[in-house]
Amino acid sequence: MKNIYSLLLATALLTSCGADKKKTVEDIIATDNLELIRKKKSELDASAQEISAQLKQLEATIKVLDPQEKIPLITTFKAKEDVFTHFVELQGNVSTKQNLVIFPEFSGVLTRVYVKEGQKVSKGQILAKIDDGGLSQQVTQLKIQADLAKTTFERQERLWNQKIGSEIQYLQAKSSYEAQQQAVSQLQQQVGKTVVRAPFSGTIDDVISEQGSVVAPGQSQLFRIVNLNKMYIETEVPERYISTIVKGKEVKVDFPILGKQLDAKIRQAGNFINPANRSFRVEVEIPNKDRSIKPNLTAKLKINDYTNDKAILIPQSIISENAENQQYVYTITNKVENKATVKRVIIETGKTQGDYIEILSGLKNGIEIIDEGARSVKDGQEVKILVVE
Numbered sequence: 001m002k003n004i005y006s007l008l009l010a011t012a013l014l015t016s017c018g019a020d021k022k023k024t025v026e027d028i029i030a031t032d033n034l035e036l037i038r039k040k041k042s043e044l045d046a047s048a049q050e051i052s053a054q055l056k057q058l059e060a061t062i063k064v065l066d067p068q069e070k071i072p073l074i075t076t077f078k079a080k081e082d083v084f085t086h087f088v089e090l091q092g093n094v095s096t097k098q099n100l101v102i103f104p105e106f107s108g109v110l111t112r113v114y115v116k117e118g119q120k121v122s123k124g125q126i127l128a129k130i131d132d133g134g135l136s137q138q139v140t141q142l143k144i145q146a147d148l149a150k151t152t153f154e155r156q157e158r159l160w161n162q163k164i165g166s167e168i169q170y171l172q173a174k175s176s177y178e179a180q181q182q183a184v185s186q187l188q189q190q191v192g193k194t195v196v197r198a199p200f201s202g203t204i205d206d207v208i209s210e211q212g213s214v215v216a217p218g219q220s221q222l223f224r225i226v227n228l229n230k231m232y233i234e235t236e237v238p239e240r241y242i243s244t245i246v247k248g249k250e251v252k253v254d255f256p257i258l259g260k261q262l263d264a265k266i267r268q269a270g271n272f273i274n275p276a277n278r279s280f281r282v283e284v285e286i287p288n289k290d291r292s293i294k295p296n297l298t299a300k301l302k303i304n305d306y307t308n309d310k311a312i313l314i315p316q317s318i319i320s321e322n323a324e325n326q327q328y329v330y331t332i333t334n335k336v337e338n339k340a341t342v343k344r345v346i347i348e349t350g351k352t353q354g355d356y357i358e359i360l361s362g363l364k365n366g367i368e369i370i371d372e373g374a375r376s377v378k379d380g381q382e383v384k385i386l387v388v389e
Contacts (some may be wrong), residue, residue, distance in 0.1 A: 022087055025178065028040045074386065076369060077368070077369055078369070079364065079369055080360075082311060083311070085274055086351045088303045089302055090236075091295070092235030094231055095234045097232075098230055099224075099227075101224050102225070103221060104130060107215070108133055108215065110129075110222075115223070119203070120204075122198065126197055127196045130195075130215065131194070152176070153176070153177035156173035156174075160236070196222060199225070202225045205226045231293055231295075232267065232286060233283070233299050234283055236277065236280070249264065250304045251304070253283075256301075267284065308350075308358065313359060327348070329363070331343050331344075331345050341381070341383070343379065344379040347362030
């Protein structure tokens with residue numbers, strides 16, 4: 001009886017295993033039986049490893065039996081003459097020569113302030129008035145004395161022309177009149193200093209001293225006036241560019257904070273090399289019609305220092321170097337349909353821009369250069385050219 005039971009159990013297990021093998025992956029996943037799912041995965045992993053090993057054996061045998069399979073696949077591109085514009089990348093700050101803090105020229109009480117922050121003003125416009133401390137009255141008195149001196153001089157002059165009176169009387173009257181004129185002029189100049197005027201057209205950026213405060217020359221700041229129309233960027237350029245970065249060179253300007261780019265030109269290049277950092281100063285004039293560009297704003301500059309109208313550019317990644325520190329690339333010769341022979345060419349390189357480099361010698365316009373596969377070929381080797389669509 002026990003033997004019969006064991007036989008029936010074995011038969012059931014074999015039947016179950018055969019049924020599992022016939023089930024698809026989807027059927028096994030649908031059972032939600034973790035043990036069954038793991039078992040199926042192990043079976044598939046073993047099958048995949050076996051198939052992979054068999055494929056490698058087949059590929060190795062094909063390479064041995066078929067010589068064509070040993071030829072490396074490459075891609076190529078043709079060297080082409082193009083305009084190469086090289087830029088030096090620098091950083092600069094926005095400045096303006098018309099950014100000024102106005103100080104008073106006269107001591108006294110600031111009796112009137114005629115402008116407010118953000119107000120546009122014209123050159124010569126009155127901004128404020130300082131109490132003159134009675135100077136205006138003194139000017140009036142001096143003018144009366146000057147008028148009297150003028151009348152006396154004119155009378156004495158008529159007498160002198162008629163040969164009446166002495167020369168000394170004439171000269172004294174003339175001297176007195178001129179002295180009174182100078183006194184009036186000097187006092188008027190002092191009174192003029194009590195009126196604060198705009199030195200140039202611009203915008204009042206800050207009213208620093210309030211009306212009623214006591215101000216003094218060289219100590220009290222009254223206003224800050226800025227002209228946002230005449231802006232420029234100032235930067236320091238390494239001395240090695242002294243002969244290539246000159247007045248009139250094109251500049252690409254980027255303001256990262258504003259998200260704004262514009263084209264400009266160098267308006268001034270310095271002639272003095274700073275011994276501290278071996279650099280010279282340049283100024284780049286920038287338009288600012290919308291007045292979004294402010295003083296001391298940071299700008300990124302790309303200054304054109306070199307242009308080649310017939311340059312050949314290639315990717316830097318395909319260039320190799322030999323034991324003699326010579327740079328070279330691989331080209332192709334004897335091209336027949338999609339097969340060719342590799343040829344190593346020594347080159348001389350120039351300036352770089354991004355991932356590309358300028359070729360000064362070694363390559364001619366139209367020559368076909370190996371791109372993909374350049375690191376895995378040898379001089380004189382036969383290659384197959386893969387056409388990339």
